[in-house]
Amino acid sequence: MEQRHVISVLVENKPGVLARVAGMFSGRAFNIHSLAVAPTMDSKLSRMTIVTHGSEQLIEQILKQLRKLINVLKVQDLTEGEFVEREMALIRVKAPSARRTEILRINEVFRGKVIDMGRDNLTLEVTGSQSKIQGLLDLLAPFGIQELIRTGAVAIPRAKKS
Amino acid sequence: MTNAIKCTGAEALLMALKEEGVEAIFGYPGGAVIDIFDAMVRQFRDVFKFILVRHEQAAVHAADGYARATGKPGVCLVTSGPGGTNTVTGLATAFMDSIPVVVFTGQVPTPLIGNDAFQEADIVGITRPCTKHNYLVASVDELAQTVKEAFYIATSGRPGPVLVDLPKDVLQSKMQFHYPKEVSIPTYKPVVKPHAPSLKRAADLLMRSHKPVVYAGGGVITAGAHEELRKLAEMMSLPVTMTLMGLGGFPGTHPLSLGMLGMHGTYRANMAVSHADLLLAVGARFDDRVTGKVEDFAPHAKIIHIDIDPTSIQKNIRVDVPIVGDAKEALSLLIEILAADRRQQRKDKRLQEWHAQLTVWRNEQRLRFDRTAAVIKPQYVIEKLYEMTCGNAIISTEVGQNQMWAAQYYLFDRPRTFLTSGGLGTMGYGFPAAIGAQVAFPNATVIDIAGDGSIQMNIQELATVMQYKLPVKIAILNNGYLGMVRQWQERFYDNVYAHTDIMCAPDFVKLADAYGALGLRATEKQEVEDIIAKALSHKGPVIMDFQVDREEGVYPMVPAGAAITNMILV
Numbered sequence: 001m002e003q004r005h006v007i008s009v010l011v012e013n014k015p016g017v018l019a020r021v022a023g024m025f026s027g028r029a030f031n032i033h034s035l036a037v038a039p040t041m042d043s044k045l046s047r048m049t050i051v052t053h054g055s056e057q058l059i060e061q062i063l064k065q066l067r068k069l070i071n072v073l074k075v076q077d078l079t080e081g082e083f084v085e086r087e088m089a090l091i092r093v094k095a096p097s098a099r100r101t102e103i104l105r106i107n108e109v110f111r112g113k114v115i116d117m118g119r120d121n122l123t124l125e126v127t128g129s130q131s132k133i134q135g136l137l138d139l140l141a142p143f144g145i146q147e148l149i150r151t152g153a154v155a156i157p158r159a160k161k162s
Numbered sequence: 163m164t165n166a167i168k169c170t171g172a173e174a175l176l177m178a179l180k181e182e183g184v185e186a187i188f189g190y191p192g193g194a195v196i197d198i199f200d201a202m203v204r205q206f207r208d209v210f211k212f213i214l215v216r217h218e219q220a221a222v223h224a225a226d227g228y229a230r231a232t233g234k235p236g237v238c239l240v241t242s243g244p245g246g247t248n249t250v251t252g253l254a255t256a257f258m259d260s261i262p263v264v265v266f267t268g269q270v271p272t273p274l275i276g277n278d279a280f281q282e283a284d285i286v287g288i289t290r291p292c293t294k295h296n297y298l299v300a301s302v303d304e305l306a307q308t309v310k311e312a313f314y315i316a317t318s319g320r321p322g323p324v325l326v327d328l329p330k331d332v333l334q335s336k337m338q339f340h341y342p343k344e345v346s347i348p349t350y351k352p353v354v355k356p357h358a359p360s361l362k363r364a365a366d367l368l369m370r371s372h373k374p375v376v377y378a379g380g381g382v383i384t385a386g387a388h389e390e391l392r393k394l395a396e397m398m399s400l401p402v403t404m405t406l407m408g409l410g411g412f413p414g415t416h417p418l419s420l421g422m423l424g425m426h427g428t429y430r431a432n433m434a435v436s437h438a439d440l441l442l443a444v445g446a447r448f449d450d451r452v453t454g455k456v457e458d459f460a461p462h463a464k465i466i467h468i469d470i471d472p473t474s475i476q477k478n479i480r481v482d483v484p485i486v487g488d489a490k491e492a493l494s495l496l497i498e499i500l501a502a503d504r505r506q507q508r509k510d511k512r513l514q515e516w517h518a519q520l521t522v523w524r525n526e527q528r529l530r531f532d533r534t535a536a537v538i539k540p541q542y543v544i545e546k547l548y549e550m551t552c553g554n555a556i557i558s559t560e561v562g563q564n565q566m567w568a569a570q571y572y573l574f575d576r577p578r579t580f581l582t583s584g585g586l587g588t589m590g591y592g593f594p595a596a597i598g599a600q601v602a603f604p605n606a607t608v609i610d611i612a613g614d615g616s617i618q619m620n621i622q623e624l625a626t627v628m629q630y631k632l633p634v635k636i637a638i639l640n641n642g643y644l645g646m647v648r649q650w651q652e653r654f655y656d657n658v659y660a661h662t663d664i665m666c667a668p669d670f671v672k673l674a675d676a677y678g679a680l681g682l683r684a685t686e687k688q689e690v691e692d693i694i695a696k697a698l699s700h701k702g703p704v705i706m707d708f709q710v711d712r713e714e715g716v717y718p719m720v721p722a723g724a725a726i727t728n729m730i731l732v
Contacts, residue, residue: 012349015298020290027291057476064473070295070315073349 004033005059006085006155009048009066010074013039016093017071021048024069031060032056034087034152045073049154053090085155088127090115091137094144095122103143111135121146166338166424172197173300175266175328176206176337178309179593181341184237186211186228186601188221191217192241193281194268197333213630214603216622218245220594222252222323223620227595230581231556233386235316237260242268243281246327247288249590253293258585259407260384262321264312269588271331272300286327294322302335307342314345319352320471321384355489356495364442364466364483365499369438369509373462373516376400376454377423380407381445381469381489382583383577388412390493391444398500399513401449401520406448406569407584413702415553421529422518424452425720426566429527430520432718432726437519438463445469445489448478452723454629458725460497468492498681527731529570531714536685540564540639540710547637548611550694555607558582560592560616560645564639566716568611590619593636597623600632607635607698612629616668622678624677627703636705637695638670641712649715653730674705683707704722 011017018037025032025091033051042046052062066075078085095103100122107114107124110132116123126136130153137145169177179187185389191199200440202212203309215221218240225236240249249536256263260545271280295315297308308326318326318638382391388411395402395418402412403420409482412419421428423435435441441463453459456479466483467475475484486494487561531541544567547555557572558581559565565582574580581599583591610617615640627634639645642665651659673679680700682693690708697704 016290019287023290061477068471068473070347070350087535105557 002055003059004051004053004079005129006078006083007050007052007063007066007155008076008078008155008157009050009072010040011046011048012071012073013044013046014071017046020069020071020137024065028065030058035156036152047091049152051153076157078157082158083155084158085129085153086127087130087153088125088151089133089137090120090149091126091140091145092147093124093140094120094146096120099143106136106139112136113139115156169337169339170197170201170333171305171328171335171337172181172201172333173205174302174305174337175309176201176209177238177339178306178341180206180209182309182567183234184210186213187237187239188213188215188224188228188598189239190215190218190221190241190245192245192268194242194245194270194330195239195328195333196608197330198266200505204320209412211601213597213626215594215597216625217620218248219252220597220620220623220626222249222263222265223255223588223591223594223703224454224598225263225265225556225580227597227598228602229256229261229263230348230595231599233578234729235264235313237444238263238265238596240265240267241281242285243283244272245281246285247324250289250292253584254327255407255586255588255591256323257292257294259380259583260321260695261515262316263323264316265323265325265400267325268333269298269327269329272329273331275329276588282447282693289325290588292323293325296325298327299329299332302337305332305337310342310345311347314347315350319350319354337409346495353472353486354470354488354491356485356492358495360483360485361492361495361499364485365496365503367399367440367464367466367483368442368496368500369503369505372512373439374400374513375420375434375463376402376436377405377441377443377446378402378408378411379446380411382411384527385445385470385489387444387490387493387712388577390490390497392416394500397497399432399517400442401426401517403435405449405452405584406582408446409569410574413575415575421556422569423456424726425691425722426716426718427528427726428570429718429729430523430732432720433523434520435460435463435717436443436725436727441465443467443469444493446470447474450478453478454720454724454726454728458727464710470700473666483552527720529717535711536687537711538684538690538700538708540567540641540708540714541571541626541691542569542687543637543639543708543710544611546588546690546694548572550691550698551607551609555579555609556596556603557583558596558599558608558610560587560610560612561587562613562616563649563716564611564613564616564645566646567639569726570716575578591618593617593620593623595637596634597632600634602632604632609635609637612636612638613645614638614642614670615644615664618667621673624674624679624703627679628678632703633701634703636703638705638707640667640670640707641710641714642667643712646716648713649719652715653719654721668707670707673695677702678707681705681707683709684708
């Protein structure tokens with residue numbers, strides 16, 4: 001059965017490492033739904049959060065192939081335990097003055113921020129799970145979404161309860 | 163830093179290679195690497211045997227053949243741009259077959275990288291998916307450490323090719339050379355020690371099995387586990403079948419050998435695997451040419467899979483007992499466990515029926531061809547080569563029918579004597595690979611079993627064997643066709659031989675002569691022995707042109723995607 005998996009990959013922060021990871025996925029016909037990457041506290045390392053789909057066997061193969069890459073230090077399938085994930089979206093929505101209040105109210109419910117305002121549009125910033133962002137987008141769609149930028153998920157395992 | 167030596171990057175590279183114990187380098191010069199060649203001739207003339215090939219592809223295949231024949235890493239040195247791109251097929255070949263090769267490419271000076279400079283290519287980008295790892299040395303300070311890592315990665319774990327790209331300004335920079343004694347890469351720690359409880363489970367299954375088969379791949383040879391495999395097989399009376407890459411990993415003449423399995427495997431090997439209740443896979447990866455239809459492969463068997471590469475396990479087929487680790491270590495531990503258990507002594511009775519069945523299958527369908535035919539049968543040529551070399555030659559092959567007949571009819575008793583492109587299936591591999599083996603073993607009989615198609619893919623290397631007096635013998639099974647594709651066209655494409663007729667070919671005897679080599683031709687069956695005798699006694703390179711039956715096929719044959727019991731036997 002196809003399942004969504006969130007994989008956290010600790011890699012060396014070196015030129016070409018992203019290409020190695022991305023190339024391994026494309027070369028082996030694995031799917032990348034989203035990928036977010038940035039340096040960690042230790043600037044020699046970067047953290048990648050990869051969201052992918054696949055059967056149990058396929059995910060096992062993805063994890064092994066990631067571990068096989070020379071620049072990869074650690075691979076963790078977060079889906080195996082509890083974790084928190086967030087993604088961010090920047091949404092420019094059509095907002096003539098007559099409908100602005102309505103949009104702002106929706107935005108408030110989703111705890112979004114207004115980060116830019118034009119004569120007849122608003123730019124919102126929202127973070128949350130994929131489904132929360134999708135929920136907001138569904139509500140804003142009737143107003144007319146002019147531009148949408150999403151980051152892909154970042155995720156962290158939940159702290160162990162002691 | 164103590165005992166550091168002041169030198170240029172180019173000199174440091176050569177000193178590093180010397181530290182690694184490199185004896186032979188295969189390559190081709192060019193603008194970006196001229197400093198290395200200059201230093202090599204001026205200062206390292208007596209250190210390395212340099213083999214100037216006539217095409218960079220051949221340099222990698224030769225280094226690969228050297229590595230397969232010796233077990234040591236093969237080394238290549240080529241220039242930037244086209245020098246590098248010409249190595250791609252060689253790298254992909256070595257990558258698929260897990261062969262340790264280290265390729266050094268020149269690169270344009272660092273300030274020019276990305277500017278579309280003359281003879282610039284992003285070779286690290288191009289070869290990323292066909293190397294185990296690769297490097298661009300951005301600063302001369304990284305050079306020594308990078309070379310050390312490159313050899314370590316190429317030769318450890320599951321071996322493979324590594325490419326190191328060297329910009330010209332790095333090669334010309336001055337530095338203090340100090341070669342690291344040890345190497346530790348925090349992100350690369352191959353597992354070699356197998357998990358003990360899994361080995362116990364494997365031993366238990368082996369002792370309870372009534373129809374066991376060992377399926378041995380190239381990993382047995384890579385790990386140097388051939389003696390352990392033989393010991394285990396003899397101790398437990400286990401029949402052994404080998405993949406193409408595994409030939410020589412278990413003696414082909416051994417009574418327990420079933421021969422090769424898979425698409426062109428023996429009837430008894432394919433039947434045995436299909437009826438086995440236990441399959442012990444060692445250093446093999448369940449390739450599609452072995453398994454045929456995966457769902458029908460070893461359907462009644464529990465599967466134990468020993469492999470150094472975790473990605474090989476559970477990739478194509480579900481495994482009951484996965485064992486990640488070095489094959490030699492795993493097999494010797496398995497032998498220890500079994501030797502300590504008294505149950506294993508009852509094996510003879512338990513396996514009696516199974517061995518009787520294997521004999522029935524052997525007698526039912528042996529490898530065969532028409533021995534009464536007046537024309538030269540290609541299988542007959544291989545049999546004669548086998549007889550007349552007493553099975554002691556190092557054999558390389560090209561790809562296609564020549565390769566399969568060599569695998570079927572030349573019996574390999576020792577590892578590292580059969581050099582063939584198994585995974586990638588690279589036509590043009592055999593001749594340069596034979597060159598590599600001959601460089602490693604100047605006194606050995608090295609024969610490239612070729613087709614008239616494949617041999618033309620790297621025929622330019624005749625100049626190389628002449629220059630270095632390498633007495634490589636080439637046996638061309640000349641049928642005027644791209645024979646394996648023609649065979650598929652005959653079987654599955656209504657005899658439409660679309661672009662596989664290559665009767666327009668050079669006169670190979672004259673061609674040999676043109677290079678100064680000896681050319682011999684056999685058109686009649688009774689000439690075959692005479693020509694092989696002449697070739698084997700000749701001190702230099704020889705081309706033997708055997709004009710064989712044009713439409714002979716390789717059998718048994720399992721159609722692609724069918725179960726391996728579904729053999730066309732003819």
